[in-house]
Amino acid sequence: MLASVSRKTISMLLVLALVVTVLFIPTSTVQAATVGVTDNGSTIVVNTGAGLEYTINKSNGDMISCKLNGVQLCGSSKASHIGSGLGSATVTWSKSPSGSTVLITAATSTLTHYYSSRGGENIIYMATYVTAEPSVGELRYIFRGNGSVLTSVPANSNIRNNVGAVESSDVFGYSNGYTTSKYYGNDQAKNLTIRGVTGSGVGVFMAYGNREKSSGGPFFRDIQFQSGTDTEVYNYMNSGHAQTESWRMGLHGPYALVFTNGSTPSVPDFSWMSGLGLTGWVSTRGNIVLNGLFGMDSSYTYTVGFANSNAQYWTTASSSGAALKYGLIPGSYTMTVYKGELAVYTESVTVNGGATTTLNSRTINSDPSAASAIWRIGNWDGTPNDLLNGQTITIRHPSDSRNPSWGPVSYAIGSATNKFPAIQFRGQNSPTTITFNLNSTQAAASHTLRIGITTAYNGGRPSVTINGNSMSNPSASSQPNSRSFTIGTYRGNNNTFSWTIPASYLNNGTNTITISPISGSSDLGPWLSAGWVYDSLDLLN
Known part of the structure; x- marks a missing residue:
């Protein structure tokens, strides 16, 4: 009996302790971490409170400094920026009411680039809205990293210690006859997830994000890295490098730079950015289901692509040819079925906002x-x-x-x-x-x-x-x-x-x-x- 009473008493005391803890826990520990922002007139310095501090030039939107736990990760010769730099831009910033998020906007007449960070995260989220192709003829974000710190880099694009160019000024040779270039070792668009460079206790990774406004389709490749004096990490959204499509305008991304202790991070969640009010963000979307394919060759992987002048998407078909793609911008698309990388079936399909378009099984007819x-x-x-x-x-x-x-x-x-x-x-x-x-x-x-x-x-x-x-x-x-x-x-x-x-x-x-x-x-x-x-x-x- 006494043992039973003691157990009941202890249980009541534990419950009371939990209630007191909840009632009196400091407010700051249940809210999202705040992000620090210092506007120096010519620069904006962002400190996420987790070790990441970066500086944006207010005259042009360039990132001129980026430190993780005090280690400078940006190169010293050139800034990091969209395109080849905007030259000049209207740069503004704001914080969320809670102070947990900062949004920096660098705008010109035809391009708006966004930087955003959340307190407690070592991530720079980005997106780029364009109404015209940049004058340089390609849309890319270049992170120019500190080459003496970020030393572990992809071999195929590492041009250090070369003996001279073997083609143009961008393909380089070595005394043993080997070659390297920023054009080599790049992933197909359908495989772009997250990839980066590292050094002792540090890593910088590009999360490539949504490719819906890029050009070239699922098998297109473009520059991701170049390691010379600086260690460069790219997100190419379009270019003239073997380009098979017209450029798409609108909001490219979101994408992100993720900073770590050297380990490869997971792809960050971008969905929260829907609340930032980014120009060109499309919230209402539709889905498409293909029930199957007849006439497949089991030796091959089949990709189902959807493309129009406004957006592009793709997904891998199952062994029966079934395919599902979520989150398409509403519109009419050309659906293309690829055997490997060869188009073997095409059809026009329509996607409606807030709805799912279902297609019965189709028969491959162009293999x-x-x-x-x-x-x-x-x-x-x-x-x-x-x-x-x-x-x-x-x-x-x-x-x-x-x-x-x-x-x-x-x-x-x-x-x-x-x-x-x-x-x-x-x-x-x-x-x-x-x-x-x-x-x-x-x-x-x-x-x-x-x-x-x-x-x-x-x-x-x-x-x-x-x-x-x-x-x-x-x-x-x-x-x-x-x-x-x-x-x-x-x-x-x-x-x-x-x-x-x-x-x-x-x-x-x-x-x-x-x-x-x-x-x-x-x-x-x-x-x-x-x-x-x-x-x-x-x-x-």
Whole structure:
């Protein structure tokens, strides 16, 4: 009995203690941490109270200092900024009523850049609203970091200790024949999450955020890092680097710089920024559901993309082709189904605000692999990844000493696919020769030759001969007006050239095809010469 009473008494005392604790706990511990802001007239200094302090220049919106626990992470030679710097801007700031959030706005007539932070977090949240493309021709945020502190950097874009440029002023070589550039080692847009650089006890990471206003689609790559005197971390929202689409205007982002002790952080939650009143923020959105796909090849990943002039989105389909995408800006979109990176189905769909559009299962109807072929080189998947040096295009220059020789190649049908060159250069590895055998029945009929490419440079297109007979020369394909396969991308506009070969050109037995690039433009060098990246080649039954 006494033991029971004692237990009841103790329980009552514990409850009373909890009530007293709740009633008398200091108010500051249950509210969000405050963020400190000091306006010095020419600069705004933000202290998040968690170790991060950064300084914004009030004349132009540049970030001129950034310290984590007292360690200066910004470089000393140039500031960090949107574009190449705004030159001049109207810079204002405000705090939330609770004092827990600061919003800094740097505005020009066509661009508004936002910085925001919350007390207790080592994060600089950002977004950029544009009504016109910056005069520099690309929209990017550049964090220029302290190169002596941020020393652990991606190898492919680390240009330190090079012996000079091997192409233009942005691809560099080394005494061992290796190459590096800011164009190498970059992720496809669909894989952009968070990535950064580190040093002793510090790390700076870019959370790339929403890509809906960027351009180029799910497989587009652009600059993420460059490590020279400064350690540079980029968020490229659009550019002219092998760009296949028009630029999209509106609110780019949100995105963020996240500062850590060196560990890779999770992607921050951006949803709270809906309450900041950012120009261009779209709250009302819709969803789309695709129930499935018929005609899939189980060897490939399928991506379902949605794009119009205002926004772009994508999602990965399940093994049955089912796909779900949340949070699209209302409008009409072109839905594209990609096998690998090759479009194999398109359709116009409509997304309504506050609603879900549901599509019944669709049948893939544009896969070139469905055609019966006498022979085929490579897979129709919109990439050169199964061809010679195809997997190194995104990580180093074609001239890099680590690459096996590009040729010229003589390729016998039936040989390993990775012996056929991923790129055809007019000035470096032409012609490519293909030999194959036909039986008497095959040689007595006409056949279609197809050459699929993922991009081309300098108007390059194939000039083909079959057993010494010249086929008609095609027109150039529509491609980005820039370098491509020498700056880390094979992604352009997929295109297929085709010819009908008459039976009179064919032999019962051995046959020979030669392929060389032609162009109406002169070349800048053996690597910057007219050419293209192969996807697949085949001779149809």
